[in-house]
Amino acid sequence: METSFDVRIWSVTTYQGTSTTTYYVRWKVAEKRFKRGFKTSALADSFRAQLVTAARSGEAFATATGLPVSMSREEHSATWYEFACAYVGMKWPDMSGKSRMGIAETLATVTPALVAEAGRPRADLVRRTLYSWSFNVRRRESGTPPREFARTIRWLETNSRPVADLARPEVIRTVLATIGRRLDGKPAAVSTSRRKRAVLHNALEYAVERQLLPSNPLAAVRVRTQRAVDEVDRRVVVNPEQAARLLAAVGQQGEAGERLVAFFGLLYYAALRPGEAAHLPASALRLPAEGWGELFLPGSAPTTGAAWSDSGRRRDERGLKHRAREAVRVVPAPPPLTTLLRAHLEKFGTNTHGRLFGSMRTPDGDLSDSVYGRVWASAREAALTAEEAASPLARRPYDLRHAAVSTWLNAGVPPTQVAEWAGHSVAVLLRVYAKCLAGQEDAARRRVGQALGLP
Template sequence: MSFDQTSLSVRIWGIETYKGKTKSTYWVRWRVSTKRFKEPFSTKALAESFRSRLRTAASNGEAFRLSDGLPVSMVRPEQEMDWYTFARKYADMKWPKAAATYRRTIAEALTAITPVMLSNGAGRPDEKNIRSVLNRWGFNTQARDGEKSEWAEATLRWISRNSLPLAEVMRPETARKLHDAAVSRVDGKPLARSVARQRRMILNNALSYAVELGLIPENPVREIKWTAPKPSRVIDVRRVANPVQARTLLHAVKRQKPSGERLYACYATMYFALARSEEALNLREPNLSLPQPEVDKETGELVYGWGKIWLEEATPHAGKAWTDSGKARDERGLKHRERGEGRWAPCPPELTAILLWHLETFGVDDEKRLFRGVRGGEVPLITWNRVWQAARGYAFTEEVAATPLARRPYDLRHAGVSAYLGGGVSPTTVAEWAGHSVEVLLQVYAKCLHGQDRLAQELVQAALGHRRR
């Protein structure tokens, strides 16, 4: 390409439209030195995009090749890559090393922005259908060639035919639309801060990959100014159950047939051991260090002691379509930790008793896993959520059930952290147990630390040798 003859003498004419019997053709005509060139396009948008690129190169003083009339920066492949082809290529590149949940997140981000890069060709499917097939098949590497319904096949064919050239992203108005689609919901309202930032990152990463492949000269989205929605990491105290409420809910879980009894100890692990749901559900017998109970000589009752729980793997729910194993849950390391890097979680006597009861009642499966579905295998997500909602309805009045109090199973973990902090356990220790940094712990649970001043004063007085009043 460097040996082609070039010229700075360029003239670009307006778009000419040829109206045929069944469709129109849009011609871009231009001249380099004394040599004339022309290119046909099926839509006016494509023609305008191409002409805009020529005009930008000419205004920048770029040399044009006499061989094909193109600016030297425009490598002319046999067929210019369109957005949909590129987006699939990007998803396929990320797939092998991405966790199942992140694969799904990439697909969701690409699904959100791809409609911007589709022309309004005849027979455009419903927007909901477009997004559905893109997310389910278009950007799912392992499902793309699988069996589909007739309408899904037709929708994907339409998307492929009507995808704009990747180079269209270089137009400032297109780049802005892509960015806005990434950080907004379908109705145009802002996404939650964390979701918006992640999708924006994926868009930036995808366009940087296009630059790496030499498909576009630069990433046009990187310079777009954007202020992320105001963060709110602090836990809503209305969601945090006190110890009496938490125990009431746990006992209500145990009464839910047929799955509640099997999941009682799992929910209890989230509360007492501060485990995330994906950590608790993956608990195995070798991870437990539980002392056997002793008999109180005076009362004859069993006395349980403190144990330890080693958390080393998590099984977040991703959906069968996104995992390599074909299971709904993906096996991976703990959040924010390398694979194999675990942590110790506390096992208070109350939890020790519950786990020993569970082991005696239900045992473990062939993989030493404690918690399974009624028919064996991993606990279905629908069962996990259904049991919790049934327990809330059983334990709470209608008025209380309508509030945010312990609305999700994950709120048990929040309740446990709050209880330990409120009881005077040092934030450093609680952060270590919960798998947080101290900084994040104090940010998230700031509102749950009320009353600590009085406790701190009493501890200081004791340290100074004064008796507590």
């Protein structure tokens, strides 16, 4: 935006027409003249006073519009709804399905705080329209919105506040309060608030880039934030005996369980993420007849849903987390895992894409989170004691990954090597995963007691 401080403002002039009277404010910025007409002298005087005040305070004027920078930005600002749709469109091509979902969720949370109250459609309909249509580029570009969304979209287009309003502290604080609450009004998890604030920060940076805001308003707002709990709860970490019980129980959960023993084995013995295990092809395995093998992980396929993935499938194929798209992570496969994988390939082979795990119903389908989640819940109930089952121990399949990393660390494997195998930085590894195995605390206390000379 080109600006100038060379401003001259003339007195209001009156033009008497045959039926109406118009009051004109005339001014000049640099060498360019501007004129704006008003129906009453009061409106003209008020507008002229704004120009004079801006000039006397030393504010620059935009040479394109003739207005002070603050007024120019406000009058020509996109609405929040228009801007949010444009932001999603800008980010969409380079984002993973998970990231697309996260952006849509954040903007669907923020937008209701930036639209009018009067005449607003039901809150659930507004949120569903925003999340399922407005902030999903593939659906938005597919054609006419469903009838249930069309009216809400028209309302949003005409009742959204200007982006420039976010420069006002009371507005940005209202937005921050919104992302700090769940739909039921209770405080959101710290990690959720932090993630949504990061998305909002990035969106506002884009607004600054488009000159819709002079600066990112989040930088000027100080709010009290709670520290997120990054560390793994050591109560979820299983020891080898408990893990063996759980894997055996998985194999007893019908055909689905038999097909998934090796899947859970990859999480426990090799610390794979579920998306990495679901994406693993047979070509990435080196399995000797006995002893240690190796896994050459080519990527991951986290669940996003067909609406958010590039392929239109349930799982979005991506590179390894925190690595280049073509990077491969090599992870050792201990003998128990090698045995599980060989048995799986011998009995079940691969699906039509050459992967070890897929849909239980169709040969080319993707493994469903709900399927392996139900198998795990049943196996956990069957394998654990009543006391263990009531605890957080291995409540989620992902907790097997925590157990794998904890096992490696407690075995004395250097953190740099563990970080390489697990696909993390050393800093993240030591902050999040450096936890003791279940059952190790008693041994540690005994060693401390012996050092203190206690009986």
